Amino acid sequence: MLPHTIGEIDPPQRLLMGPGPVNAHPRVLRAMAADLLGQFDPEMTSYMNEVMALYRPVFGTGNRWTFLVDGTARAGIEASLVSMVAPGDRVLVLNFGRFGLLLTEILARIGAVVETVDAPWGEVVPMDAVAAAIERFQPKVVATVHGDTSTTMAQPLDGLGDLCRAAGALSYVDATATIGGMEIAADRWGVDVVTGGLQKCLGGPSGSSPITISDRAADAIFARRHVEEGIRRDDITDGTGIRIGSNYFDLAMIMDYWSEKRLNHHTEATTMLYGARECARVALGEGLAPRYARHGAASQAMMAGIRAMGLTVFGDERYKMTNVTGIYIPDGVDGEAVRRRMREDFEIEIGSAFGPLQGKIWRIGAMGYNAMKHKILITLGALESVLRAEGYACPPGAAVDAALAAWNKASIT
């Protein structure tokens, strides 16, 4: 490929109804077109403070330490774990899908002693099993995913904080796939660190990870503070704990950067910050309760449409994430051929699956800017047509009608 032949960016107008990323809200992209500021410019630091204020309600918290990690959602996960966990620390992971496995993977690299409390893909971990595991294993940290898109399950988290605090453990929640679409209640759950991403229910691009940290967890992290040489200052003293294994993900230095200390750590990803700020403004402008209800209506509509086609929804419906739906691929249908026709004929993306579910289910998302009635109806109509073309007979028009009725019912109640 010759560089001079590479033209202007001009992506197709694709409707992204997979498990994320999804289409960004136009207001978010417009906000990201604003010109840059120096990282210690008073206007820039004001924007940083505004981001902190905007994300507190999004996380359901009053935590002072609520800010952004510069990287994708996975960067927020790793920053949390490497800052909370030292080599040799015991960590209990609630494991009910691919992203539970990711937590164990990151922790293994940190050198943690990891134990999991497992549920089969498509179920969640009962809280009494968590309690028993905490009692048995005596972890220093308990880590879990909130909604795991690989299985479409959302782990109930009420009560988790009490269990952890009673055992003297810190707690971590990866809310990448639910933040902005399902309620995040960091304070009510009583959990210590929660992270997210923009590219799912917040309707922004991947590349910035909102995070919130309780004072208790912040104290533990600051005890490991080690300011890098070259930017040492008299007003910032190192802690006595084990140094955090990463510089980029050292949340102690990043908190010092976001505090009035304004320690010079990395150069803030300004454009991503503008985007994250607008994501939260859009969400709070709509109102969090109506926004969660909209995702709930989307889930009801999607399930009704899928079932009207004679298809089966995957997993335990009581714990299903509202923003993504797993659908068994019917016998005799080529799942990848369906996805290809959806993309090529309708410019709609739906998702495949991972691990034990690969080739068994599709995952259709309706999140953020795409958790809208018309986008669900269009997707179901297209899927019906594609399934027919691939040899699967379903009652014509039934899916769209059922989905519309379910949406309307869910929106009234």
Next chain:
Amino acid sequence: MLPHTIGEIDPPQRLLMGPGPVNAHPRVLRAMAADLLGQFDPEMTSYMNEVMALYRPVFGTGNRWTFLVDGTARAGIEASLVSMVAPGDRVLVLNFGRFGLLLTEILARIGAVVETVDAPWGEVVPMDAVAAAIERFQPKVVATVHGDTSTTMAQPLDGLGDLCRAAGALSYVDATATIGGMEIAADRWGVDVVTGGLQKCLGGPSGSSPITISDRAADAIFARRHVEEGIRRDDITDGTGIRIGSNYFDLAMIMDYWSEKRLNHHTEATTMLYGARECARVALGEGLAPRYARHGAASQAMMAGIRAMGLTVFGDERYKMTNVTGIYIPDGVDGEAVRRRMREDFEIEIGSAFGPLQGKIWRIGAMGYNAMKHKILITLGALESVLRAEGYACPPGAAVDAALAAWNKASIT
């Protein structure tokens, strides 16, 4: 601060003439307003391949492995070091400023055995001192910064690769502050891994780190490959080397993501990728040689203007980076008051300094979209006015005239 009172993004139109970030090229911001794509969408993977092709000439390399790390420039540095260096490995760092210290800091957290070969701030490390240190220390990896904005010095790198390869060492270069403004010659230097950032001479926002990796270094990194559970595949086998200490920065998995294997690692930061792609298109469209000459003319103009005001340029001019100029703060002048007036009266940002240079020099940048004749003239005219207001007398109009003459002379030759 009440979230609902936080309004639309509307930064002041500030001219960023510090050591970076600088104003983004408008084409880059426009490219970033394009809507998103799924990460394995054929159009998206085409864009990824185009980014690889576009950054090869920018790095002066034919390396297959040329792509982006999702995070700020510092993320690219840490990804390189954690993937190249295992605990206990011996690493030699060329240390001539704050960012040399940053390399030692990251390496210490990795558990490397670090030795430095030092130069005072304002000078560079002589290549014979590097050769002697390699001979003495027998490092596995040699790491250096190319241009260190903290001192405005650019380390000459011709010959470094030969020294390293003769000693069986891999080499790493942090080119964050020079890429797109001064020549990066990865292949001619013979170095193995080079990383950059967008927010300086490439005229984009912070948040994406271009990287290039030689086949030799890629082999060493793939030998440490360990694909995470949940996404294991029969066609990707783990290596036998020590597992890389970070999941997010595991360049083996990231290369598998950017290769035709398309391993599902993080969700690519699509909007930042659009921006990085456009940064390279702008640079190659101008032509790299004319672009480097433009930065050279900017340096000549800035130095001529500074000297016409009776001020003194910091550091060894033979090795001065073209895109940033250190200026001694004259006796009796309050450096911070000058910066404040520059910002408040003229909406121009100039930089302060770190460590031993704090309070001693200003740093004025002219990079990327801001390495332009008129922006240098405006900055110098403003500085003259501000210095006069702060009690420093300088010949009226001399700086601008001298800078214009120097620019014109440098642009002709």
